[in-house]
Amino acid sequence: xxxxxxxxxxxxxxxxxxxxxxxxxxxxxxxxxxxxxxxxxxxxxxxxxxxxxxxxxxxxxxxxxxxxxxxxxxxxxxxxxxxxxxxxxxxxxxxxxxxxxxxxxxxxxxxxxxxxxxxxxxxxxxxxxxxxxxxxxxxxxxxxxxxxxxxxxxxxxxxxxxxxxxxxxxxxxxxxxxxxxxxxxxxxxxxxxxxxxxxxxxxxxxxxxxxxxxxxxxxxxxxxxxxxxxxxxxxxxxxxxxxxxxxxxxxxxxxxxxxxxxxxxxxx
Numbered sequence: 224x225x226x227x228x229x230x231x232x233x234x235x236x237x238x239x240x241x242x243x244x245x246x247x248x249x250x251x252x253x254x255x256x257x258x259x260x261x262x263x264x265x266x267x268x269x270x271x272x273x274x275x276x277x278x279x280x281x282x283x284x285x286x287x288x289x290x291x292x293x294x295x296x297x298x299x300x301x302x303x304x305x306x307x308x309x310x311x312x313x314x315x316x317x318x319x320x321x322x323x324x325x326x327x328x329x330x331x332x333x334x335x336x337x338x339x340x341x342x343x344x345x346x347x348x349x350x351x352x353x354x355x356x357x358x359x360x361x362x363x364x365x366x367x368x369x370x371x372x373x374x375x376x377x378x379x380x381x382x383x384x385x386x387x388x389x390x391x392x393x394x395x396x397x398x399x400x401x402x403x404x405x406x407x408x409x410x411x412x413x414x415x416x417x418x419x420x421x422x423x424x425x426x427x428x429x430x431x432x433x434x435x436x437x438x439x440x441x442x443x444x445x446x447x448x449x450x451x452x453x454x455x456x457x458x459x460x461x462x463x464x465x466x467x468x469x470x471x472x473x474x475x476x477x478x479x480x481x482x483x484x485x486x487x488x489x490x491x
Contacts, residue, residue: 224455224456224459224466225253226253226254226467226468226486226490227253227256227418227465227466227468228243228255228256229469230243230256231243232276234474235272237282240257240279240283240474241283241286243473243479245287245476246477246480247290247479247483248289250480250481250483250484250487252479253465254290254291254293255290256292256293256294257276257283257293257294257295258276259295259296259301260276260333260336264335276294280294280314281313284314284322290321291322291323292318292322293323294324295325295371296327296370296371296372297324298326298333299327299329299356299357300329300337300342300343300349300350301329304353304357304361305360307326307360308360311361315364322366323386324366324367325369325370325386325388327370327372328350328351328353328372351376351377351380354380359383362384367385368384368385368386369384369386369388370387371387371388373400379407381404382404382407382408383410384410385412387416388465389417390418390419392417395461397462398461401462402462414464414465415462415463415464416463416465417461417465418467418468420439420442420443420471421445421451421468421469421471422446423451423468423482424447425481427446427447427450430445430446430447437472438471439471444468448486449489452489455486455490466490
């Protein structure tokens with residue numbers, strides 16, 4: 224099972240994301256993944272600016288030499304399919320053999336971003352059609368294409384891709400969804416991945432305190448290295464060949480170091 228970490232996109236300065244990527248590579252992690260949003264609304268209602276996801280990945284590609292990289296996930300409705308494929312092609316030229324082109328349709332939380340900038344959000348059917356077009360354009364271009372999302376219609380598009388990613392479900396729900404997607408998939412190999420928020424500290428007490436202090440999601444994976452590894456192994460047993468940790472304090476490169484040096488050895 225491979226282990227990745229998300230990058231801190233929601234800020235003005237790119238250096239923390241580059242620092243996380245460098246730390247992840249040095250610690251032996253398998254991949255780094257950036258979000259694809261125009262902004263994020265904080266818990267207090269304030270708008271947090273975002274680094275453009277594919278541009279940031281280009282900088283990460285230039286700063287690293289081994290680690291895989293990709294979006295989590297590129298929103299098909301934000302760019303024409305040919306434009307998105309050209310961006311992935313460019314990343315693949317900068318970082319040969321390291322790009323994972325993960326594409327999604329966008330969910331209801333993305334509607335505000337589109338509305339703010341006068342972009343059409345579209346119906347679910349329109350977004351799924353855009354996703355299918357983006358996947359069909361990007362496949363067979365020399366890098367794996369994963370589809371991210373939960374609905375059955377997304378799963379049907381994933382069957383035409385090289386893999387599937389799911390953010391945040393419980394182990395039981397994830398296992399059921401893996402079975403459904405694998406029954407539909409038509410490409411071989413086909414990679415299944417899970418991603419979710421993680422609160423990691425050196426021990427359980429510190430992890431609980433961090434989760435409370437930073438306001439982690441209710442379903443977050445919280446614990447010291449042994450506990451986090453135990454949960455990630457369970458996702459692996461449920462079908463995940465990749466697990467991607469989204470640290471609640473994502474700008475701290477120590478998370479990537481701890482994931483690589485303390486958690487990853489426990490996944491084997």
